[in-house]
Amino acid sequence: MASIHDVAQAAGVSISTVSYALSGKRPVAEATRSRIAAIADELGYQPNAGARMLAGRRTQLLALTAPLHAETSTPAHMAFVLAVVTAARRYDYDVVLLTEEEATGGLRRVTSTKLVDGIIVLDVAVDDRRVGLVRDLSIPAVLVGVPGDTDGLVCVDLDFEAAARLAVDSLADEGHTSIALIGDPHGIYERGSNFPRRFRDAFAARAAERGITSTFAESSRNLVELRAVVDAALAAVPRPTGLVMQCAETIQLAVMEHLAGTGLSIPADLSVISAASTFDTSKFSPPLDVIPLVPAESCDRAVDLMMRALDHPLDPAVELLEPAYHSHGSVGRPQIAAAPAAP
Amino acid sequence: MASIHDVAQAAGVSISTVSYALSGKRPVAEATRSRIAAIADELGYQPNAGARMLAGRRTQLLALTAPLHAETSTPAHMAFVLAVVTAARRYDYDVVLLTEEEATGGLRRVTSTKLVDGIIVLDVAVDDRRVGLVRDLSIPAVLVGVPGDTDGLVCVDLDFEAAARLAVDSLADEGHTSIALIGDPHGIYERGSNFPRRFRDAFAARAAERGITSTFAESSRNLVELRAVVDAALAAVPRPTGLVMQCAETIQLAVMEHLAGTGLSIPADLSVISAASTFDTSKFSPPLDVIPLVPAESCDRAVDLMMRALDHPLDPAVELLEPAYHSHGSVGRPQIAAAPAAP
């Protein structure tokens, strides 16, 4: 309700002095500054957002284009959205949410109306129609995820290749010589983000490097199919003693459920690692070793980069975040009996 | 890039004529109007958002305060957020997302800076700190969900009491005389939204009205506990032949999984209804009858009310949406043998 004019009047100074006192962009006598601050506070003065956008060079608004569409939306998506908003607030930025449906139209609109200062793109797919657009949009953009063609873009993501290697190495170092990967359901590898693919390929490559056998299986949202998939993966020859899951929480839960049913004990009979998980695997039974995908990490970094980009254009770059390994006791040495027992 | 000034110049008319031609707020000669429209289009003119906010009486921005916090976030939350954004876009409104963490501070900020025209409050809890705030905020607000004290508020929600009655009646009408309800996990009934409570209580009340036996059980996120809960509920006396689930998708899936394991056939041995579900129960095996909670319905209505509120203050009111019943074959007549078989 109170405008800068009211504050100036009450403080007996000019409007510009109030502006400078509050923004600190020019020196103001300490006595004046504190008096203005006190009055502004007392009057509950808050600068009008519209006026600020119009006069200033910043709107203090970021667009967030997220994979929000009716069919799929997982808790993981939500975690990323939350992380972006939280990170943005640390820089006094608010976030305007754009849906999948309106992805390109929305981006165009918020850009051409100068509503936002920059764009954060979440959950980038290999071939994402938003990517070509942000490249041309002449407004800073940071992608969380890595599209097929990263030319001219600023991207942040977990280093899924390194995560896959870390998973393989953790098992190989313990002496496992045959390991399996349960990945995402089928469709994901065709149309979705490209990190499942990156993970899968790096997993196989690392296993080969380490001279151990690896098996890959796509999971399924159908429980019956899923059980069959798991059974088949664990029946590979030589029999896998290590299992890595890189898929949705619900699927991992179902796999664990199924494993419990088969009487396999973890880690005695089978070592298990949950990879690139945004959820808490320490609450699983048994708790699972995990290489987490932390939304806050990628998003904090993305917003940091965005803030830097607002000052001066950023050099395009793909920044991959180092994966970490958290042990919860679900990995151990393979039972030596297992290998010779299957001739 | 192009401003209204550019358009006016190119069309050889004044700025105000352009404004009126494009907004239609005053009559403009058709020839002039179409020429201006063509030029605006050609120049790619888009009104500057900041200038519009400052000069106009609308910011074309809505705040959405959602239960976004690190611990819990379900696909259902996401569906509601999506639905609000989609509905808002139909009125040329964008949505600024506020997190749980910054709930009250954020609301205050977007209000006092006049960044938004109104506030949509999602997933209202019984005793929600946001509720008292929006009541005082002197800016239109619409709640999706019903708080404990609805005084002076505009609320929209599914009629959960009616949904519970519908569930009970559907089973009672088929001849079931003992039915069970698996609700949300324990904590929800203390702190969460109040619809689980409303559903639970109406369920019991309606069963009593119909003269049939009802059992209620809180579910659990722990699978072992969950199985015990389900077993106990189905072991009630007289043995329930109908089961209603009003809980999260993952839990319903787990229950179905467990039921499949026990060899109970649906609906021959047990009739099952999924209630207030935001997900697709027709893909369950077997597909489940459902009384859906459709995010788009509540949110469309909430945004409609908001748009009306922007024109002239709305009378406070709680608007409850009629529940619907979708049959997928999971409900049938109870086996007559069952009742006499347990003397």
Next chain:
DNA sequence: CGCCATGATCGAAACGCTTCGACGTACCTC
């Protein structure tokens, strides 16, 4: 003692739009 930075403050010009009042002009109506 005069000159010039330096600090503190102010006035005014944007920023791009909406909207109000006013001014013609043309057309009716009596």
Next chain:
DNA sequence: GAGGTACGTCGAAGCGTTTCGATCATGGCG
């Protein structure tokens, strides 16, 4: 033919900031 009513258009006044000179003391320096 005078008066009235639309309609179509324009100029200008905001809206509330930010920011760029300009102004006026003050104090250090040669």
